[in-house]
Amino acid sequence: MSSLAFPCRSSPLTPASTSVTPPVPASPCINIRRSRQAANRHFHRLAASTRNSPRTVAMAATAAAAPVISPKENLPPILTSTSEPPPLFDGTTRLYVAYHCPYAQRAWIARNYKGLQDNIKIVAIDLADRPAWYKEKVYPGNKVPSLEHNNQVKGESLDLVKYIDSNFDGPALLPDDPEKKQFAEELLVYTDAFSKAAYSSITSKGDVSEETVAALDKIEAALGKFTDGPFFLGQFSLVDIAYAPFIERFQIFFSGIKNYDITKGRPNLQKFVEEVNKIDAYTQTKLDPQFLLEQTKKRLGIE
Ligand SMILES: N[C@@H](CCC(=O)N[C@@H](CS)C(=O)NCC(=O)O)C(=O)O
Numbered sequence: 001m002s003s004l005a006f007p008c009r010s011s012p013l014t015p016a017s018t019s020v021t022p023p024v025p026a027s028p029c030i031n032i033r034r035s036r037q038a039a040n041r042h043f044h045r046l047a048a049s050t051r052n053s054p055r056t057v058a059m060a061a062t063a064a065a066a067p068v069i070s071p072k073e074n075l076p077p078i079l080t081s082t083s084e085p086p087p088l089f090d091g092t093t094r095l096y097v098a099y100h101c102p103y104a105q106r107a108w109i110a111r112n113y114k115g116l117q118d119n120i121k122i123v124a125i126d127l128a129d130r131p132a133w134y135k136e137k138v139y140p141g142n143k144v145p146s147l148e149h150n151n152q153v154k155g156e157s158l159d160l161v162k163y164i165d166s167n168f169d170g171p172a173l174l175p176d177d178p179e180k181k182q183f184a185e186e187l188l189v190y191t192d193a194f195s196k197a198a199y200s201s202i203t204s205k206g207d208v209s210e211e212t213v214a215a216l217d218k219i220e221a222a223l224g225k226f227t228d229g230p231f232f233l234g235q236f237s238l239v240d241i242a243y244a245p246f247i248e249r250f251q252i253f254f255s256g257i258k259n260y261d262i263t264k265g266r267p268n269l270q271k272f273v274e275e276v277n278k279i280d281a282y283t284q285t286k287l288d289p290q291f292l293l294e295q296t297k298k299r300l301g302i303e
Contacts, residue, residue: 080126085133093120094148098127102245103157104145105285109241110161112281114170173238180233187239198250223268230275256293
């Protein structure tokens, strides 16, 4: 499926001998630079605070239109190089993620939206201190996300979203309309080019580039194609799942780093952001925007 536009790199926590520290940070994935204990602490604080916040309750109430409204999950701790593997290939279906990874977030949203919280167990990996067994025994590609299902492990986020849609119960993530299906394929093919075009302005000095503006305008136009709803295909679909984690990050980064509001003058994008944030399956996968911004600024050397 999609080629990698911006591979996540090893973090500086990786031992020096194996560490690849890019001269220019080149990924929307955030490498958690703090100690793993700190990262774990951060995530659990975040999970606990969102679990109990009035905002979560309000969100659940406004998300009544979404087919699946799941209660906030108790998310598992992040596994590191010293953690034992789960009992692999015991019949349990497992989605391996890193909580901060936008690619993993796609598969995680799909799993939540289809109401598969009891069928697909989340396993969180510390990419900066990755357990050796993950590459050796689970996924030779050594990236997240991957899905352990029926004694096989598959990877690639867009493939996984489709796989989860086709192989599990729950609301369909693609409409039947052939025109919409065709448009979905075009938009899925464009995801990597979109993030590359948008991300190039984050990593470079100066104004937001014409290339970035054109990419955002293309998204704005795409969101206007079908008028039976605020999403790419009108109603919520796997295309929204593919883009939401990246639009989320670009909104945060452009605002916090370039003082540029990606939704200004783009009413369709503005509406998309508003509406996707009413979908519990998505909001449950979001991290604290401030945390994402801080990590990215550090990575870019911006104080
Ligand atoms: N094309 C892959 C990209 C996945 C990816 O790059 N994941 C990053 C984390 S955001 C990763 O696992 N990086 C680890 C590495 O590159 O070693 C997908 O769509 O699933």
